[in-house]
Amino acid sequence: MPIVHQPGTRIAVSLGVDFDAHTVWEGSFGFSSPSYLSRGEFCADVATPRLLNLFRRNDIQTTWCTPTHTMETFPGSIEQILSDGHEIAAHGCRHERIGALEVAEERRLLDQQMKLHKQFIGREPRGYRSPSWDFSPNTLALLEEYGFDWDSSLMGRDFEAYRPRPLNRSEDGPHVFGEPSPIIEIPVSWYLDDFPALEYVSRINPGLASTEVTYQRWKDHFDFAYEEVPNAIMALTVHPQTIGRASNFLMFRRLIDYMKSKDGVAFMTLSEICDTWRD
Numbered sequence: 001m002p003i004v005h006q007p008g009t010r011i012a013v014s015l016g017v018d019f020d021a022h023t024v025w026e027g028s029f030g031f032s033s034p035s036y037l038s039r040g041e042f043c044a045d046v047a048t049p050r051l052l053n054l055f056r057r058n059d060i061q062t063t064w065c066t067p068t069h070t071m072e073t074f075p076g077s078i079e080q081i082l083s084d085g086h087e088i089a090a091h092g093c094r095h096e097r098i099g100a101l102e103v104a105e106e107r108r109l110l111d112q113q114m115k116l117h118k119q120f121i122g123r124e125p126r127g128y129r130s131p132s133w134d135f136s137p138n139t140l141a142l143l144e145e146y147g148f149d150w151d152s153s154l155m156g157r158d159f160e161a162y163r164p165r166p167l168n169r170s171e172d173g174p175h176v177f178g179e180p181s182p183i184i185e186i187p188v189s190w191y192l193d194d195f196p197a198l199e200y201v202s203r204i205n206p207g208l209a210s211t212e213v214t215y216q217r218w219k220d221h222f223d224f225a226y227e228e229v230p231n232a233i234m235a236l237t238v239h240p241q242t243i244g245r246a247s248n249f250l251m252f253r254r255l256i257d258y259m260k261s262k263d264g265v266a267f268m269t270l271s272e273i274c275d276t277w278r279d
């Protein structure tokens with residue numbers, strides 16, 4: 001199914017930011033010590049201005065997937081992001097583990113996100129990125145119910161958007177796909193995420209990988225999509241507290257320079273990519 005790019009555009013690139021701040025430590029890992037939370041403080045107070053400056057210098061607008069707790073705790077950062085023309089999308093309330101939630105709790109969290117996005121952003125979010133990219137069996141139907149235009153959490157394609165299908169699982173027979181969703185899925189990948197490769201989490205994630213290896217991996221994905229996939233999209237995911245560290249930041253800046261050296265590369269928000277979709 002095609003994405004219709006502007007004439008002259010060969011690939012649409014989303015440099016999406018997951019603005020987790022404190023929430024990833026508490027919500028995903030259960031860590032609430034002052035030391036872990038200080039990494040969220042670095043995310044908001046140091047790395048976010050650094051990243052905004054990089055985007056401004058390169059005239060790039062992107063999508064910041066932001067838990068509501070980050071909006072409430074760091075409202076000044078949200079003002080900066082919005083005044084630079086970026087988009088803010090839904091990313092849970094406190095980086096909950098969505099896959100384990102009952103439907104009533106998942107609905108309560110979506111109600112809360114709608115309310116707080118209206119309060120802080122002035123509108124309900126068009127797009128959703130699940131914390132840690134996990135879905136419950138109910139998530140897709142709930143996103144339809146709440147009127148989202150797009151999601152960016154699934155991995156059923158790599159360089160093209162698609163309409164995800166609900167899956168009826170069977171213990172003793174084939175799994176059967178349902179009808180395609182009205183939601184447009186802009187797929188993600190752990191290969192195209194800074195956190196697993198670069199963020200050290202004691203006894204959980206070794207991180208601290210070579211930025212040369214990460215650069216080459218991201219460049220290879222870009223080159224493959226650019227050369228092999230017509231009307232490609234590529235959704236990269238970075239976290240300010242990770243990509244904002246000096247060595248990682250220089251690598252990211254070098255990658256942007258490389259992408260910009262090629263003809264026909266358009267940096268777009270996830271909503272802009274969604275709006276180019278034609279069935």
Ligand SMILES: [Zn+2]
Nearest residue numbers: 018020131132
């Ligand atoms: Zn996140």
